[in-house]
Amino acid sequence: MxxxxxxxxxxxxxxxxxxxxxxxxxxxAYVRYISVFLYPQGCRAFFADVPWIGSHLRVLDAGCGTGIITFALLEAH
Structure with a gap:
């Protein structure tokens, strides 16, 4: 420990x-901070526009953060 x-x-x-x-x-506080700059929305838009990222992929979230990137990926597809 x-x-x-x-x-x-x-x-x-x-x-x-x-x-x-x-x-x-x-x-x-971190989540509020990045939300001000629309970071989650920007990630979601990026993932929606990239042709090689789609629902056929498997993703491992290693649990090293807030999960915002993983949620953005899920919401984009």
Whole structure:
């Protein structure tokens, strides 16, 4: 079990004693941030326009993010 996570931002070390709580608290802010720039909609439009991406593909979502790209792909096809 991870007890502590170190983040390196702007050349300084930041220690996080409860990483799960830290990243969970920031996930909603991240989704709001990328939504302002219409990132999910842009991804969806891209996937809809690319001819070699279609419903015949199988996709593995490795669980390394919010799932926005996976949902955009599903909604495009």
């Amino acid at each position: 991870i007890k502590r996570v170190w983040l390196f931002e702007l050349g300084r070390e930041v220690r996080i004693s409860e990483p799960k709580k830290h990243f969970a608290a920031h996930a909603d």
